Amino acid sequence: MIRILFFAGLREQLDCDGLEIPAAGLRDVARVRAALGRRGERWQVALQRPDLQVAVNQALAADASPVQPGDEVAFFPPVTGG
Amino acid sequence: MIRILFFAGLREQLDCDGLEIPAAGLRDVARVRAALGRRGERWQVALQRPDLQVAVNQALAADASPVQPGDEVAFFPPVTGG
Amino acid sequence: MSVEVAVQESAFDTGAEYASLRAANRTDGATAIFVGSVRDFNNDGRVMALTLEHYPGMTEKVLADIGEQALQRWSLGRVRILHRVGQLEPGEDIVFVGVTAPHRQSALDGCGFIIDLLKTEAPFWKKESSGSTAHWVEARVSDRDALQKWK
Amino acid sequence: MSVEVAVQESAFDTGAEYASLRAANRTDGATAIFVGSVRDFNNDGRVMALTLEHYPGMTEKVLADIGEQALQRWSLGRVRILHRVGQLEPGEDIVFVGVTAPHRQSALDGCGFIIDLLKTEAPFWKKESSGSTAHWVEARVSDRDALQKWK
Secondary structure, X not given: OEEEEEOHHHHHXXXXXXXXXXXXXXXXXHHHHHXXXXXXXXXXXXXXXXOOXXXXXXXXXXXXXXXXXXXXXXXXXXXXXX | OEEEEEOHHHHHXXXXXXXXXXXXXXXXXXXXXXXXXXXXXXXHHHHHOOOXXXXXXXXXXOOOOEOOOOOEEEEEOOOOOO | OEEEEEEEOOOOOHHHHHHHHHOOOOOOOEEEEEEEXXXXXXXXXXXXXXXXXXXXXXXXXXXXXXXXXXXXXXXXXXXXXXXXXXXXXXXXXXXEEEEEEOOHHHHHHHHHHHHHHHHHHOXXXXXXXXXXXXXXXXXXXXXXXXXXXXX | OEEEEXXXXXXXXXXXXXXXXXXXXXXXXXXXXXXXXXXXXOOOOOOOEEEEEEOOOHHHHHHHHHHHHHHHHHOOOEEEEEEEOEEEOOOOEEEEEEEEEOOHHHHHHHHHHHHHHHHHHOOEXXXXXXXXXXXXXXXXXXXXXXXHHHO
């Protein structure tokens, strides 16, 4: 399984702060994103937002970053702390 | 008269923290410096130090800066505060 | 050389944080501090509250990593980064970045670098509320542009 | 917008100075502070004292002028510059520069500008003493070079 997390505006948009999905075939962030998009149009739209940031195991990552079973993958809007 | 002040290492070198000199003919900093240099070799040497800073009426100035009767002219080594 | 970070709901005391950066620190003549506070963004004078959400676990790692990068790059003495989460009122302090170094330029640059990276890499999100309405703060392009000077 | 400067023998309290920069200040979300402290310059561990001489009258004018320049150039909110004179012990604070602004880069740049100009234009001189010997600190070329970035 892969642990998925959503934060801030994205969390509210999806009305979901996290879920687990089977890891089979999801070997990079792009594939994880695509799999989540298949959950419905709302997910498709929200996850294609071009400025969305992604972290794998709590480190900033990109679409090409590898993902393994047991990983934690988080999607979130551009950060606005400080 | 022109009020002359010396600070820090220069004050110690000249063993003098200030004096008054007649203003006649001393219409810029260069002339004030030259007049002070004529007080003796120690003064000559100390006041020709190339990195010496000078202020006229408490504002940083240069050799060409004009001087008038009643002005306060200060000579000092490069500042080292902060 | 040390990096200390904290993510906390409680307020911090800039004077106490300064004292901690200076305690038994005779090698670093320079201390630079940056503090970010909640502004009264609305020009109509309406009091506004701010809620800070974060990504627990990742936040602390990112802050520690940013601090380490700064420490290595400028040979800093101590680095201290605090960031609040939860509900904040106008005038309250959000973030503290404190850096000590033997030389002033290192301290100032290290401090500026940390806050610039924090603004674009640390997973915090601000939600402003004013009366009954609330909205997520949009990231600013200028924050991303600010990173150019550290390339 | 205000510039406040002080030249004083007594110690200052960075926490109190910070509080004064923030008091009833809701427009400026950013505060940058630089503090310079007496280092233990001697690597042999000998305790060293510092005496700060200044040019009374001119010092205050120069500090106020530097503060005004920074305030105009970066649209700062508040500028506060404190500098101690007289006898100082290792570990004691010498100079405080505090700046508030609506934006962080203005606050950090304004703070850096002020300390760089102070280092080359404000009439203070340091004399280090260690045991029975004392000498005037030499100005550093790097302090003059630091001004280039503000041209």
